[in-house]
Amino acid sequence: MRRISNVLKISMFALTAFAFQSCKKTNGIDNNAVITKPYTLYVVDSLGTIYNTNDGNNYKQIIFPADGIPPRAFATYFNSILMIKSSANAFLSSNEGAQFSSTFSKVSPMAFHQSLIIDVPSFNRVYIASTDAKGIAYSQDSTGEAWIADNDNGLGSAASITSFAQLEDGTLVAFDDASRSIFTKPNVGAAWTKKASGGLPPAGNGQMFITNYGNTIVAADATGAEGVYYSTNNGDSWLAYAGLPTGVPVRTAHSPFNKVLLIGLEGQGVYRLPLGSDTFVPANIGLDANTAARSIVSKSDYFKNDRLKEYVYAACNTGLYRSEDNGSNWTKIKSGNFVLVY
DSSP states (O other), X not given: OHHHHHHHHHHHHHHHHHHHHHTBOTTSOBGGGOEEEOOOXXXXXXXXXXXXXXXXXXXXXXXXXXXXXXXXXXXXXXXXXXXXXXXXXXXXXXXXXXXXXXXXXXXXXXXXXXXXXXXXXXXXXXXXXXXXXXXXEEEOXXXXXXXXXXXXXXXXXXXXXXXXXXXXXXXXXXXXXXXXXXXXXXXXXXXXXXXXXXXXXXXXXXXXXEEEETTEEEEEETTSSSOEEEESSTTSBOEEOBOSOXXXXXXXXXXXXXXXXEEEETTTEEEEEOTTOSBOEEOOBTOOXXXXXXXXXXXXXXXXXXXXXXXXXXXXXXXXXXXXXXXXBOEEEEOSOEEEEO
16 A cells, blocks of 8 residues: 555656646746737827737837827738728828828728728628728738729618628628618628618617627617617617616727627726626726726737636726726726727
């Protein structure tokens, strides 16, 4: 019995030593701390200054100086940065923000939300809400320099697209606020399909934009008057979420890692949809009073030992905040008046 016990002790020691060594590189660096795939976060303040950071704490450069006009939307496409100001122009930088030039001059003036432009890696395209006849233009040249009007007959004769979303299953969704119509495209080679959209408030009331929560399409009224709706059948029918204060403008909607749905409100911070619920609850622990949550985005760090750490960032009038528990609690990491994160 004593011999067996000693053998077990030696085996356990060997396994412990192996496990300890396996989490170290040969040069002694702890793999728990080695990030193999860092994220890039772009932060925009109310004066139009665009900052760049890889960890949320150290802002290495200002990639666009203040010009008094914050962008209404921001996107990356391969190695290019796309920025949309208050005009109908989309601006492109191919040198990490050192210089921007106009690349597309038909951005829809009715498209007001971050989701008016969307990078779709699975399609190798970036889409934008435009004033072209059917409301959509896209670039597929990997630079964002050349744009094509989408003339797919599935969009109808005069669609006025104002926002996009991509579902977890890869389906691209486009929304026409003027008619409250939803169009879906399951893959890059498929035609657009118009959905029934029954249950949404009638067109002309409020200003709605879309996002997604997994494979659920979410439509939010920016004015706050019509509330927030959801569809689990690709836009054919809709139901309303509960729990949000009536009449408070909705500034943003985002689903971090498709695990939870967050709504940013003007002056009332963030509301969170608990898993399996259709009723929002406040999620303002750590946020200053009277915070306007204007933009929310999620980022991840990948470590050498395959560990994954997830963050959620919120650009607010009271500062830039970060959550490490999918929006339940927040910590201010940068003071200022911010309008957008990407």
